[in-house]
Amino acid sequence: MxxxxxxxxxxxxxxxxxxxxxxxxxxxxxxxxxxxxxxxxxxxxxxxxxxxxxxxxxxxxxxxxxxxxxxxxxxxxxxxxxxxxxxxxxxxxxxxxxxxxxxxxxxxxxxxxxxxxxxxxxxAKTIAKMDERNFIASQRRLHASISLSAEERYLELQKSYPELFQRFPQTMIASYLGITPETLSRIRKQLLSKPKSA
Amino acid sequence: MxxxxxxxxxxxxxxxxxxxxxxxxxxxxxxxxxxxxxxxxxxxxxxxxxxxxxxxxxxxxxxxxxxxxxxxxxxxxxxxxxxxxxxxxxxxxxxxxxxxxxxxxxxxxxxxxxxxxxxxxxxAKTIAKMDERNFIASQRRLHASISLSAEERYLELQKSYPELFQRFPQTMIASYLGITPETLSRIRKQLLSKPKSA
DNA sequence: CCCTTCACTTGACATTTGTCAATGGCCTAA
DNA sequence: TTAGGCCATTGACAAATGTCAAGTGAAGGG
CATH class of the missing domain: 2.60.120.10 (Jelly Rolls)
Known part of the structure; x- marks a missing residue:
C-alpha cells in the first residue's frame, strides 16, 4: 500500500x-x-x-x-x-x-x-506544493461559496471533481455544498429540463 | 517603511x-x-x-x-x-x-x-508559517460560510477581526460576508434589540 | 461653500433555500 | 426471504435573503 x-x-x-x-x-x-x-x-x-x-x-x-x-x-x-x-x-x-x-x-x-x-x-518539496495547492483550492471554494448560487456551486463541483459524485451519496454532496439534500434534489431536477445551454 | x-x-x-x-x-x-x-x-x-x-x-x-x-x-x-x-x-x-x-x-x-x-x-520560516496560517484561516472561513447563518458569520467576524470594522465601510463587510448591504443593515438592527445573551 | 456622491437605512415584495412530513426504492442483516 | 434502515424525491409551507426604490445624512471635490 x-x-x-x-x-x-x-x-x-x-x-x-x-x-x-x-x-x-x-x-x-x-x-x-x-x-x-x-x-x-x-x-x-x-x-x-x-x-x-x-x-x-x-x-x-x-x-x-x-x-x-x-x-x-x-x-x-x-x-x-x-x-x-x-x-x-x-x-x-x-x-x-x-x-x-x-x-x-x-x-x-x-x-x-x-x-x-x-x-x-x-x-519537503511535496509538502510545499501541497500547501500551495491546498491554499489555492480553499481560496477557490471560498470564492464559490461567497459568489455563486447553490446551482452554480453544484455545477462547478461537477466540473472540478466529478469523481466525488461516483463515490459519495447526494446527501453528503449537498452538505459539502452547504445546502440541504432536498435543495440539491430540486436543483438536479431543474437542470434536467434545461440541459447545458438553455 | x-x-x-x-x-x-x-x-x-x-x-x-x-x-x-x-x-x-x-x-x-x-x-x-x-x-x-x-x-x-x-x-x-x-x-x-x-x-x-x-x-x-x-x-x-x-x-x-x-x-x-x-x-x-x-x-x-x-x-x-x-x-x-x-x-x-x-x-x-x-x-x-x-x-x-x-x-x-x-x-x-x-x-x-x-x-x-x-x-x-x-x-523561509516565515513563509512556511504564513502558508500554515493562511490555510487554517481559509478553512475556518469556509467552515463558517457552509455552516453558519449570515448573522452568525457577522458575529464571528466581529470576534475574529474587530479591526476590520473600523477600517472598511459596511458595504464591503457585507460583501466579504457574502450578503447584501441591506441584509447586513437589518442584521445589525436586530442585534441591537437582543444584545448579547437574549 | 455648495454640490455631488456615497454609505446606510427602511419598506414592500420576490426569490431562494430550509423544514417537516410522506412515499417509494434499494440494500443489507437477521 | 423479510424487516428495517438509508437514500432520493416530492409537496406544502416557513424562514432567510435578495431586489428595487426611496430617503437621509455625512464626507469629499471643485
Missing part, C-alpha cells in the same frame, strides 16, 4: 525517491484500516495524525447544536485527510472524520513529518 | 534578522504607493507581485456578470495581499485588487522570494 504514496511524492516533487528514502518513508508511516463508519478523529480530540488515503473514502464534518452535519471535506484515494488546524496547533478539533467506505490509510505525526522533511528533500 | 516587514519576519520566524539580511531584504522588495481606488491588480492580468502592506488597506474582489462585486479578502497593515493562484500558476487573475485607503506596499516577485528563501532562513 506504500506504492501509491511513493508515486504521489514523486509526482508532486518531480523527484525520484531512492531505495533508502523509500525505506525511511515506509518506517515513518503507520498503516491503518478503517471499516465503513469508523472514526479517524472525533470532535474534541486532538488530531495527532495526517492520513494519506491509499484506498477508500473519508469525510470531515462538524455537527452543530441542532445535530446537523456540515461536511467541510470529502476525500478519496491519494488525498490527505486530517484536521490541519488541530494537527498544527495541537488544539481540540471541532471536526469528526470517519470512513465512508472501508478504507486504508497511512498515518504520520507532525513530529515525524518535520523530521522526514529534513531527511528526504522530495518530502 | 521596511521596519514593519522586519518586525513581521522576526515575529513569524522567531529569528533575529541580521544587518546583511535586512539589507538584502530591502533590496529585494520594491516600495509602491497607491492612492485610494488605485489598482494593484486588474482582472485578466497575471499577478506578478505579492505585496506586504506597510500602511493603508486593500481589498481583493471579483465582479460577476451582473456587475456585483464579491470581496474575498480585506487587508490592512502587516498583511499580505495578492492573488496567490495567479502568482503561483502564472494564470490570468479573476480578481481585482485595489486600495481602499491611500496605501504603502512592498512588492516582491515569486522569483525573488524563492531566492530569498534560500539566502535568508528567517524568510
Amino acid at each position: 506504500f506504492e501509491n504514496l511513493k508515486k504521489y511524492i514523486e509526482d508532486y516533487s518531480s523527484t525520484a525517491v531512492s531505495e533508502e528514502e523509500y525505506t525511511l518513508i515506509q518506517q515513518s508511516f503507520k498503516p491503518k484500516k478503517l471499516r465503513k463508519r469508523q472514526y479517524l478523529l472525533q470532535e474534541g480530540d486532538v488530531c495527532k495524525y495526517m492520513a494519506f488515503i491509499t484506498q477508500g473514502s473519508m469525510r470531515q464534518y462538524s455537527v452543530d447544536e441542532s445535530g446537523n452535519e456540515h461536511i467541510v471535506r470529502l476525500c478519496i484515494e491519494n488525498w490527505w485527510v486530517g484536521d490541519y488546524e488541530s494537527y498544527v496547533m495541537l488544539t481540540p478539533s471541532k471536526y469528526n472524520i470517519d470512513a465512508v467506505e472501508d478504507s486504508e490509510l497511512l498515518l504520520v505525526t507532525n513530529e515525524i513529518i518535520q523530521d522526514l522533511k529534513m531527511k528526504v528533500p522530495a518530502i | 521596511f521596519e514593519n516587514l522586519k518586525k513581521y519576519i522576526e515575529d513569524y520566524s522567531s529569528t533575529a534578522v541580521s544587518e546583511e539580511e535586512y539589507t538584502l531584504i530591502q533590496q529585494s522588495f520594491k516600495p509602491k504607493k497607491l492612492r485610494k481606488r488605485q489598482y494593484l491588480l486588474q482582472e485578466g492580468d497575471v499577478c506578478k507581485y505579492m505585496a506586504f502592506i506597510t500602511q493603508g488597506s486593500m481589498r481583493q474582489y471579483s465582479v460577476d456578470e451582473s456587475g456585483n462585486e464579491h470581496i474575498v479578502r480585506l487587508c490592512i497593515e502587516n498583511w499580505w495581499v495578492g492573488d496567490y493562484e495567479s502568482y503561483v500558476m502564472l494564470t490570468p487573475s479573476k480578481y481585482n485588487i485595489d486600495a481602499v485607503e491611500d496605501s504603502e506596499l512592498l512588492l516582491v516577485t515569486n522569483e525573488i522570494i524563492q531566492d530569498l528563501k534560500m539566502k535568508v532562513p528567517a524568510i
Whole structure:
C-alpha cells in the first residue's frame, strides 16, 4: 500500500525517491484500516495524525447544536485527510472524520513529518506544493461559496471533481455544498429540463 | 517603511534578522504607493507581485456578470495581499485588487522570494508559517460560510477581526460576508434589540 | 461653500433555500 | 426471504435573503 504514496511524492516533487528514502518513508508511516463508519478523529480530540488515503473514502464534518452535519471535506484515494488546524496547533478539533467506505490509510505525526522533511528533500518539496495547492483550492471554494448560487456551486463541483459524485451519496454532496439534500434534489431536477445551454 | 516587514519576519520566524539580511531584504522588495481606488491588480492580468502592506488597506474582489462585486479578502497593515493562484500558476487573475485607503506596499516577485528563501532562513520560516496560517484561516472561513447563518458569520467576524470594522465601510463587510448591504443593515438592527445573551 | 456622491437605512415584495412530513426504492442483516 | 434502515424525491409551507426604490445624512471635490 506504500506504492501509491511513493508515486504521489514523486509526482508532486518531480523527484525520484531512492531505495533508502523509500525505506525511511515506509518506517515513518503507520498503516491503518478503517471499516465503513469508523472514526479517524472525533470532535474534541486532538488530531495527532495526517492520513494519506491509499484506498477508500473519508469525510470531515462538524455537527452543530441542532445535530446537523456540515461536511467541510470529502476525500478519496491519494488525498490527505486530517484536521490541519488541530494537527498544527495541537488544539481540540471541532471536526469528526470517519470512513465512508472501508478504507486504508497511512498515518504520520507532525513530529515525524518535520523530521522526514529534513531527511528526504522530495518530502519537503511535496509538502510545499501541497500547501500551495491546498491554499489555492480553499481560496477557490471560498470564492464559490461567497459568489455563486447553490446551482452554480453544484455545477462547478461537477466540473472540478466529478469523481466525488461516483463515490459519495447526494446527501453528503449537498452538505459539502452547504445546502440541504432536498435543495440539491430540486436543483438536479431543474437542470434536467434545461440541459447545458438553455 | 521596511521596519514593519522586519518586525513581521522576526515575529513569524522567531529569528533575529541580521544587518546583511535586512539589507538584502530591502533590496529585494520594491516600495509602491497607491492612492485610494488605485489598482494593484486588474482582472485578466497575471499577478506578478505579492505585496506586504506597510500602511493603508486593500481589498481583493471579483465582479460577476451582473456587475456585483464579491470581496474575498480585506487587508490592512502587516498583511499580505495578492492573488496567490495567479502568482503561483502564472494564470490570468479573476480578481481585482485595489486600495481602499491611500496605501504603502512592498512588492516582491515569486522569483525573488524563492531566492530569498534560500539566502535568508528567517524568510523561509516565515513563509512556511504564513502558508500554515493562511490555510487554517481559509478553512475556518469556509467552515463558517457552509455552516453558519449570515448573522452568525457577522458575529464571528466581529470576534475574529474587530479591526476590520473600523477600517472598511459596511458595504464591503457585507460583501466579504457574502450578503447584501441591506441584509447586513437589518442584521445589525436586530442585534441591537437582543444584545448579547437574549 | 455648495454640490455631488456615497454609505446606510427602511419598506414592500420576490426569490431562494430550509423544514417537516410522506412515499417509494434499494440494500443489507437477521 | 423479510424487516428495517438509508437514500432520493416530492409537496406544502416557513424562514432567510435578495431586489428595487426611496430617503437621509455625512464626507469629499471643485
